[in-house]
Amino acid sequence: MLALLNACAGGPPTAPVAAATPVAAQSAPRIPEQVSNPAWEADMRRFEAADAQSPPPRHGVLFIGSSSIRFWDTLAQDFPGVPVINRGFGGSELRDSTWYADRIIVPYAPRQVLIYAGDNDLNAGRTPQQLRADFIAFVERVRRDLPKTKLAYISTKPSPSRAHLLATQRQANALIQAEAKRYGVDYIDIFTPMLDATGQPDESLFIEDRLHMNRAGYLIWQREIAPYLK
Incomplete structure (x- = not known):
């Protein structure tokens, strides 16, 4: 006692x-200093179970991030000949991938990591400046253990259900683009090609929830990302 x-x-x-x-x-x-939701532990265990059953290739091309990555069911066929690994977990924020790097990045020793994250972060109230800091923390965390791995950041997408965030997204994307250049990280702009002629999110690229993409949306991602694959 x-x-x-x-x-x-x-x-x-x-x-x-x-x-x-x-x-x-x-x-x-x-929470919120380290992760946005402690429930991601279930996703980590799901990944570990999948890896035990069918180990993914080492030195592959790893896609991580939120639901836009998780729901990319055609990832392998969209990039034929590229040893892709999908470790997206829906609803996650950028800092979540940093926190779980030792479980969803480092073990695969990937030759390249492409991350899509930031959309949920801004919607949850994180500022563009906080997202920039989260991006820097992610880059530094990965390079601590994998200094030779190439990194690419996929910009946040403009979705109809979050059109009120367009100005905030533009600011965050610009801040991260500048840091990406400084850190030698590829910055992939998918924001601009997903706008319609009026500068608003193109409704034709999304499913009924107006947040997640349909096949047409993923085809834009395929086109914009392909030149950056190592």
């Missing part, structure tokens, strides 16, 4: 409390 009182009060812990410290260190990550 004394050990528990000391721990709660911030006093010097006794031996039993010190022994419990490793357990505390393994507790769920805090």
Whole structure:
């Protein structure tokens, strides 16, 4: 009991409390500093189970990020001859891929990583400046363990259901594009080609929810991304 009182009060812990410290260190990550949702643990375990059943190629081309990546069911056929790996997890933010890098990036030793993230972040209230900082943290995290891996950032897309974010997206994309140039990261603009003649999100590129893309939308992504694949 004394050990528990000391721990709660911030006093010097006794031996039993010190022994419990490793357990505390393994507790769920805090929110919002580290991840946007602790439920992503289920996705990580799903990936690990898939890898155990059918190991993906090492030194492949890894696509990670949010639902636009996860729902890209034709990824392999859209880039024939490229050893692609899809590790998108829907609803995720950029910082989530940073936090889970040791589970969805580093083990694959990819020759290239392409990330699509930022859309959900801005919709959740993160600022363009915060997204820029998250981008830098992602790049530095990957390069810590994989200094030779090529990186590419896919800009946020303009979706009809989030048209109110267009100005914020433009600002965030511009900030990240500048940092990408500074860090030697490829910046892939899919924002501009997904606008219609009036400068609004092209409704014809989306399914009924007006957020996720149909085949026409993915064909634009295929066209814009292909020149950057290493």
